Amino acid sequence: MLAATRRARIVDLVRSHRSISNDALASELDVSVETVRRDLDHLHRQGALQRVRGGAVRRRTAVSTEPSFPARQDLAAAEKNVIAHAAAALVAESRTVFLDIGTTAAAVATVLAPEFRGTVVTPSMRVAEILSESAAIEVLVPGGRVRGGDMSISGPTARAFLADINPDVTLLGTGGVDLEAGITDFELAEVDIKRVVMANSAHTYALADSSKVAVRAPYRVCDLSEVDAVVTDLGISESDRDAFDSHGIDVIVGPIHS
Numbered sequence: 001m002l003a004a005t006r007r008a009r010i011v012d013l014v015r016s017h018r019s020i021s022n023d024a025l026a027s028e029l030d031v032s033v034e035t036v037r038r039d040l041d042h043l044h045r046q047g048a049l050q051r052v053r054g055g056a057v058r059r060r061t062a063v064s065t066e067p068s069f070p071a072r073q074d075l076a077a078a079e080k081n082v083i084a085h086a087a088a089a090l091v092a093e094s095r096t097v098f099l100d101i102g103t104t105a106a107a108v109a110t111v112l113a114p115e116f117r118g119t120v121v122t123p124s125m126r127v128a129e130i131l132s133e134s135a136a137i138e139v140l141v142p143g144g145r146v147r148g149g150d151m152s153i154s155g156p157t158a159r160a161f162l163a164d165i166n167p168d169v170t171l172l173g174t175g176g177v178d179l180e181a182g183i184t185d186f187e188l189a190e191v192d193i194k195r196v197v198m199a200n201s202a203h204t205y206a207l208a209d210s211s212k213v214a215v216r217a218p219y220r221v222c223d224l225s226e227v228d229a230v231v232t233d234l235g236i237s238e239s240d241r242d243a244f245d246s247h248g249i250d251v252i253v254g255p256i257h258s
Helices: 003-017 022-029 033-046 069-073 077-090 103-112 125-131 156-163 188-200 238-246
Strands: 019-021 050-052 055-057 096-099 118-121 137-140 145-147 152-154 169-173 176-178 182-185 203-207 219-222 229-232 251-253
Touching: 003 019, 003 022, 003 033, 003 055, 019 022, 019 238, 022 033, 022 055, 033 050, 033 055, 069 103, 077 103, 077 169, 077 203, 077 229, 077 251, 096 103, 103 125, 103 169, 103 203, 125 137, 145 188, 152 156, 152 188, 156 188, 169 188, 182 188, 188 219, 238 251
Parallel strands: 096 118, 096 169, 118 137, 169 203, 203 229, 229 251
Antiparallel strands: 019 055, 050 055, 145 152, 176 182, 182 219
16 A cells, blocks of 8 residues: 555544544554554644544644524534433432523423423523423523623623522533543633533533534633533544543433434
8 A cells, every 4th residue: 555545544544533543543554553653743744633642633623613503503403402311311300500501501401491390590591591481490590791692691790690609510511622622612701601600510511512522612611620521422433432531531422312
């Protein structure tokens, strides 16, 4: 096999697996590990992948903006439904829950509304509207500045209100989840809201469909070690799950629901 052909195959393998070891590449390509190392060094210099100890990972995706709320509702809808059921199971015995903003949070609210009994605190007017249909759920919404589209609330008034609440569980929306960058998001004004709630919460779970894994949004919220687990769907690759596991990050993969 020509070097150029072999290297193109390596790039394809890294993209499909997201991460792969030197030994696995050597076995797949029927070459020595030393040949794989040289190829990975070459491809890393070209920017085709990211060389890491023991193998390679695909280059992390940096995303500066996110689509509108209506557009995101149609993206990974089935995966968000899977995450919503897993998240609902995590809060089943809780009395006070913080539910963040976003389309995944809205999916969680839809699942929670018929079953949950207790208090839900949310900075999302969309989430509040869904949950307010249930007489068994007390919905608390802070005051503050409203951002159109997501209809999210932030600012000093919201921060002060949330600083006095101690949730049993926080379900955190995310823009990206990455081992190096941690949990990131798109709105700087809303990062502080997340941090305040996390500091007071007994347990925090990050909600991220598999398309957000190895993605970096512009603003860092926290390190992955600061959450109890990442809740995602079956689309997460085995190599990504292994990478999380090797760093002590728990991953919860939601059940499939029709």
